Amino acid sequence: MPRKLVVAGNGMVGHRTVQALRDRDQHGEWQVTVFAEEARTAYDRVALTSYVDGWDPAALALPGADFADDDAVSLHLGDPVVAIDRAARMVTAASGRRVRYDALVLATGSAPFVPPVPGHDLPGCFVYRTIDDLDAIRAATAGTGSGRRAALVVGGGLLGLEAAKALRDMGMSPHVVELAPRLMPLQVDDGGGALLARLIAELDVTVHTGVSTQVIEEDRGRLLAKLANGVELDVDLVVFAAGIRPRDQLATAAGLRTGPRGGIVVDEACRTDDPHVYAVGECACVDGVVYGLVAPGYAMAEVVADRLLGGDSVFTAADTSTKLKLLGVDVASFGDAHARTEGALEVVVNDAVAGSYKKLVVSDDAKTLLGGVFVGDATEYALLRSLVDLPGDPLTLIGPRGGGGGVGVAALPDDAQICSCNAVTKGTITAAIVTAECDDVPKLKGCTGAGTVCGSCVPMLRQLLGACGVAQSTALCEHFPQSRASLFEIVRVTGIRTFSELITAHGTGRGCDICKPAVASILASLGTGHVLDGERAGLQDTNDRFLANIQRNGTYSVVPRIPGGEITPAKLMVIAEVARDFDLYTKITGGQRIDLFGARLEQLPQIWARLVAAGFESGHAYGKALRTVKSCVGSTWCRYGVQDSVGLAIELELRYRGLRSPHKLKAAVSGCARECAEARGKDFGVIATERGWNLYVGGNGGTTPRHADLLVSEVDKETLLRTIDRFLMFYIRTADRLQRTSAWLESLEGGLDHLRAVVLDDSLGLCADLDRQMAAHVDAYTDEWADVLADPDKLARFTSFVNAPGLPDPTVEFRAERGQPVPVLLGTPAVMAR
Amino acid sequence: MTWFAVCPVAAVPPEQGVAALLPDGRQVAVFRTHDGTLHALSNVDPFSAAAVLARGIVGDLGGVAVVASPMHKQHFELATGRCVEHPDVAVAVYPVREHGDRIMVAP
Numbered sequence A: 001m002p003r004k005l006v007v008a009g010n011g012m013v014g015h016r017t018v019q020a021l022r023d024r025d026q027h028g029e030w031q032v033t034v035f036a037e038e039a040r041t042a043y044d045r046v047a048l049t050s051y052v053d054g055w056d057p058a059a060l061a062l063p064g065a066d067f068a069d070d071d072a073v074s075l076h077l078g079d080p081v082v083a084i085d086r087a088a089r090m091v092t093a094a095s096g097r098r099v100r101y102d103a104l105v106l107a108t109g110s111a112p113f114v115p116p117v118p119g120h121d122l123p124g125c126f127v128y129r130t131i132d133d134l135d136a137i138r139a140a141t142a143g144t145g146s147g148r149r150a151a152l153v154v155g156g157g158l159l160g161l162e163a164a165k166a167l168r169d170m171g172m173s174p175h176v177v178e179l180a181p182r183l184m185p186l187q188v189d190d191g192g193g194a195l196l197a198r199l200i201a202e203l204d205v206t207v208h209t210g211v212s213t214q215v216i217e218e219d220r221g222r223l224l225a226k227l228a229n230g231v232e233l234d235v236d237l238v239v240f241a242a243g244i245r246p247r248d249q250l251a252t253a254a255g256l257r258t259g260p261r262g263g264i265v266v267d268e269a270c271r272t273d274d275p276h277v278y279a280v281g282e283c284a285c286v287d288g289v290v291y292g293l294v295a296p297g298y299a300m301a302e303v304v305a306d307r308l309l310g311g312d313s314v315f316t317a318a319d320t321s322t323k324l325k326l327l328g329v330d331v332a333s334f335g336d337a338h339a340r341t342e343g344a345l346e347v348v349v350n351d352a353v354a355g356s357y358k359k360l361v362v363s364d365d366a367k368t369l370l371g372g373v374f375v376g377d378a379t380e381y382a383l384l385r386s387l388v389d390l391p392g393d394p395l396t397l398i399g400p401r402g403g404g405g406g407v408g409v410a411a412l413p414d415d416a417q418i419c420s421c422n423a424v425t426k427g428t429i430t431a432a433i434v435t436a437e438c439d440d441v442p443k444l445k446g447c448t449g450a451g452t453v454c455g456s457c458v459p460m461l462r463q464l465l466g467a468c469g470v471a472q473s474t475a476l477c478e479h480f481p482q483s484r485a486s487l488f489e490i491v492r493v494t495g496i497r498t499f500s501e502l503i504t505a506h507g508t509g510r511g512c513d514i515c516k517p518a519v520a521s522i523l524a525s526l527g528t529g530h531v532l533d534g535e536r537a538g539l540q541d542t543n544d545r546f547l548a549n550i551q552r553n554g555t556y557s558v559v560p561r562i563p564g565g566e567i568t569p570a571k572l573m574v575i576a577e578v579a580r581d582f583d584l585y586t587k588i589t590g591g592q593r594i595d596l597f598g599a600r601l602e603q604l605p606q607i608w609a610r611l612v613a614a615g616f617e618s619g620h621a622y623g624k625a626l627r628t629v630k631s632c633v634g635s636t637w638c639r640y641g642v643q644d645s646v647g648l649a650i651e652l653e654l655r656y657r658g659l660r661s662p663h664k665l666k667a668a669v670s671g672c673a674r675e676c677a678e679a680r681g682k683d684f685g686v687i688a689t690e691r692g693w694n695l696y697v698g699g700n701g702g703t704t705p706r707h708a709d710l711l712v713s714e715v716d717k718e719t720l721l722r723t724i725d726r727f728l729m730f731y732i733r734t735a736d737r738l739q740r741t742s743a744w745l746e747s748l749e750g751g752l753d754h755l756r757a758v759v760l761d762d763s764l765g766l767c768a769d770l771d772r773q774m775a776a777h778v779d780a781y782t783d784e785w786a787d788v789l790a791d792p793d794k795l796a797r798f799t800s801f802v803n804a805p806g807l808p809d810p811t812v813e814f815r816a817e818r819g820q821p822v823p824v825l826l827g828t829p830a831v832m833a834r
Numbered sequence B: 001m002t003w004f005a006v007c008p009v010a011a012v013p014p015e016q017g018v019a020a021l022l023p024d025g026r027q028v029a030v031f032r033t034h035d036g037t038l039h040a041l042s043n044v045d046p047f048s049a050a051a052v053l054a055r056g057i058v059g060d061l062g063g064v065a066v067v068a069s070p071m072h073k074q075h076f077e078l079a080t081g082r083c084v085e086h087p088d089v090a091v092a093v094y095p096v097r098e099h100g101d102r103i104m105v106a107p
Ligand code: SRM
Pocket: A549, A550, A551, A557, A558, A559, A587, A588, A589, A590, A591, A592, A593, A594, A595, A621, A627, A628, A664, A666, A681, A682, A699, A700, A701, A702, A703, A704, A740
């Protein structure tokens, strides 16, 4: 008979407890019942603010949170525990369900603290802890008039700044009011706080420190917040983010002991006074401390899982280091950030011009690193927080040359914790690299769990890969030491227009099938002529060389452009006739157009002559270029549509057709939030709202699906086009070869915030250039196939045999399948390999 | 040795290839490297059995002239026909030369 475990609370830590137990419980010793107050399965609360990017709860889902395939776990969502009877070892839930337990784990987390400001309970006042809280805030912003709306955030700590970011991303102007004299008083010192306030103020967030909110009143349909210093703020809503209080009421009612400032008192085994009851996460108080971070909670979860199976692990004082990127500003602190250790010394480098503040706290003999604070630039944080013994003069670690002052990951001992969220050590990571052959960051994440929570350790993972000799070289290939991005700059700036010149001046050897197509693509992106002009023909992969897609038997497919998937019956008939006359296999593609397969080289010009005459043009199915802009039917027909998605899709497809890029580009436009065009799976996707267009970027289907991120919301068409223009051109300039926008965005230093800064705020001063480049592309566009048909030299290349121009390749044969021709397999290949 | 004329000299530009059909039905891929040297290989890619090698990209790996199969990108040395990735695999190579304004192959 398995014993019964009841878990109250299905937040991050409650979930981790169950997962850790299920991972270890080989013999099915425990049957688990989980009661969750929230009506959804456990999600990543740490990433709550990113919910605003797409309002997609699935994006926050924790893997395996529904325990769907696990009979040993039963999950009761939306059914909180309301009472514990310790004598009977029985819990009662709100639904009336009663469950007996052999062990009970309390993982009830904490509740937002709402200061007793008069008016705190008016409509329009919110807290910031759950997905439901964010949905409520969003609903409240929906109706409120036009013009920029304002919001007040009470609390300037980690949570308050997260809330301010969310509100700003929702298009509001946030004010942050903090009682302490600086922002993030728990993590950052005065110097760091002053810089942080300055950097945040530059981002349209108004900061009021050292002042309390005295009263909130209703005022002509809005709210009026009066601050203690006489300032009055007109706002549309108020979010309280003034701290948290452990949810220990259930425990108190059951007679369990709580700490002086709340929290269920537990020992190093995370056990309460009652040996059958444990508490973990933010509701627990260990050694007088209530931890408000997820990493200590996860450590407690592991301890309890181990104890339940007879183990003897203990919880020891946890890492409380924090790193955030708030509104694009790095803030990090670790260890004894406030120099409270006896005799501690502080070393500060404050660079007002660069906007960075760095402080290290060291022992009185300057040998031991005790803590640190970083604002504006936290490059050294990940390394330093794992370091204990100082390898040299502290100043060199954070001095202007920075970068850890030459201290690398090599300096860390094997037991140094690299990922504090998941407690992964350097030893574990190097073992994964060396023995499990994890040769990139995604594989390391999958194998060790490092980097999967807050992500701040990812740069360290990269360094460890490098230290283990995994080549992270950015060289394009053996012929060019430069990355694709630097080659792009070289070509752009020097005006070099041929591969031969480029490789002579900047490379070695004669080139290969990697650098030749890459350079051909760069030349094409810069609008320097037809892709088959002169020696360029020899640089192209076969698809680009013959402007068609090669198939397994050496024949090609033909894909005419059908912008937005909209086509007239007359044009459909032309396609049908061409397919019939050339006996081509015909298929509707996944991209809302039609693919004609089985064309031999010498047939391609004849087929295209017919198609071009009927008004078709190249669909670039062969090119690393814009493929399709998929569309839903939109407001013209659909009863839900709020904008003309077909019209916009066609306009976008015509604008960007022929644009060569590091990899293929796909796009889509949906007419409303139902998203029938799957725009969030595209490199750029547009979704109509009643007030304009939302633009999402960096989506991908295929091998590694990724939902696109919201770049701008509810903009008019002009802004939309300008933003897409810049996004695409910036990608084309800086991405690696064959790097889709999704991978590019993931690897972009500073991520989405940086991209926003570049294309919206022109932080790099590039926008005029990007705009000009796109305008040049749009103006210079001509149909590649029409150009070939008009050029006898180019046409002459479309033959199977140089000595028998009209003759088809005799090895190509077809048979019929479901009434259409398909290739007869060409015997057994001499060797099987791919 | 029987030489067949396959095409005019100008039909094979530097660092490109063309396919020619021989009287016995075999197909040769004729390539020219940047220094003017000609090479003739079987046109059939041994990995896919498709007659496509002439449509591959010509270049070098470590200084050795190669063509990359357009199907799955294996490289074949132009001088020897040997596959760089699978040294036990090779395609046939044929003597090739210029004669007047013609390119001749001896299969
Ligand atoms: C024809 C089509 C399948 C179909 O019958 O529906 C197709 C066919 C090919 N796809 Fe695709 N893909 C087709 C839609 C898609 C889609 C769906 C879509 O676009 O809505 C996807 C997933 C979406 C995405 O790309 O994010 C897709 C993901 C891929 C991938 C994986 C890309 C990735 O980032 O993981 C490849 C491989 C690559 O590009 O490296 C690929 C590569 C190919 C190639 C080019 C493989 C090749 O090199 O021979 C196929 C040749 C097409 C041909 O010969 O004409 N195809 N492919 C679709 C053409 C759409 C069009 O009208 O242009």
